[in-house]
Amino acid sequence: MNLVVDIGNSRVKLAVMESGRCVAERVAERFSAAVLGELTAAFPVRRAIVSSTRGDAADVAAAVRAQGIPCLEFTPQTLVPIASDYLTPHTLGRDRLAAAVGVTVLWPGRDVLVVDCGTAVTIDLVTADGTFRGGSISPGLRMRFRALHEFTAALPLCDVPDSDELFGRSTSGAIGAGVLNSLVFEIEGYIGRLRRQIDGLCVIFTGGDAKYLTKRIKNAIFADRNPVFCGLDRILEFNASEEDLP
Structure with a gap:
């Protein structure tokens, strides 16, 4: 079994992976050695990978190694099993690249548009030949x-509305409609243009806020298996055997 630690902008997610599938998952605002210990005590983890968008991967990797588990820190120098057209690979978010690897595992041989709805919304294209073609980043x-x-x-500070109306009849309603619909139209614009260029494009939604958007966008697939977890697991398997990891 492999341990995957994904440190995002807002949350830390840990998963135990077995044969490419998640068998246990924990989510917290911060990394916790106690949660790490709980997972490693319950599952025979043989190696791990740590990925972070915050810059604290080294400390977490050290905590994992302190439990006697070989651990790979996912950095821009880490080899990945896909090609990339990105011009600045050292600035590419580890989560975006991991998700790109993940969709080649989950939907092999497909042209896939990955819409990740988290703190930021990223829309990334991975083509059927297993190449990351780049994408967009906008506020979540x-x-x-x-x-x-x-x-x-x-x-006022508002939250996501339950209604899918185009226009609100109060200030809070207008804010809710404006924020939610503008993001829906933004994503639909990308999907519409790319579907005119790429036959059979597969559109995958992931991330904590995806549930608000998939029901409003036609032919969208909600990823029931986390592509970032799958990607990190694949990267770990691709890079080293247990003996090779630090």
């Missing part, structure tokens, strides 16, 4: 709500 739902509240004098 919560960031958009916060921006309207924090950069104006009177607009």
Whole structure:
């Protein structure tokens, strides 16, 4: 079994992977040695990989190694089993690259558009030949709500509305409709243009806020298996045997 630690902008996710499938998962705001210990005590973890968008992967990797588990720190120098057209690979988010690897495992031989709805919304294209072609980054739902509240004098801080109406009939309703619909239209614009260029394009949604968007976008697939977990697991298997890891 492999341990995967994905440190994102807002949350830390740990997963135990067996034969490419997640058998246990924990989510927290911060990395916890106690949670790590719980997982390693319950499952025979033989090796691990740590990925971070915050820059603290080395400390977490050290904590994993302190439990006697060989651990790979996912860095820009780490080899990955896909090609990339990205011009600045050292700035490419580890989570974006891991998700790109993951979709080649989950949907092999397909052209896949990966829409990751987290703190930021990333829309990335992986082509059928296993190449990461790049993508876009824009503010996520919560960031958009916060921006309207924090950069104006009177607009309230709102949350995602239950309604899918185009227009709100109150200020909070108008903010909810504006934020949610603008993101839906943004994503639909990417999907529509790419589907005119790529036959059989597969559109995959992942991330904590994907549930608000998939029900509003036609022919969208919600990834029931986390492509970042699958990608990190594949990268770990690709790079080293247990004996080779630090």
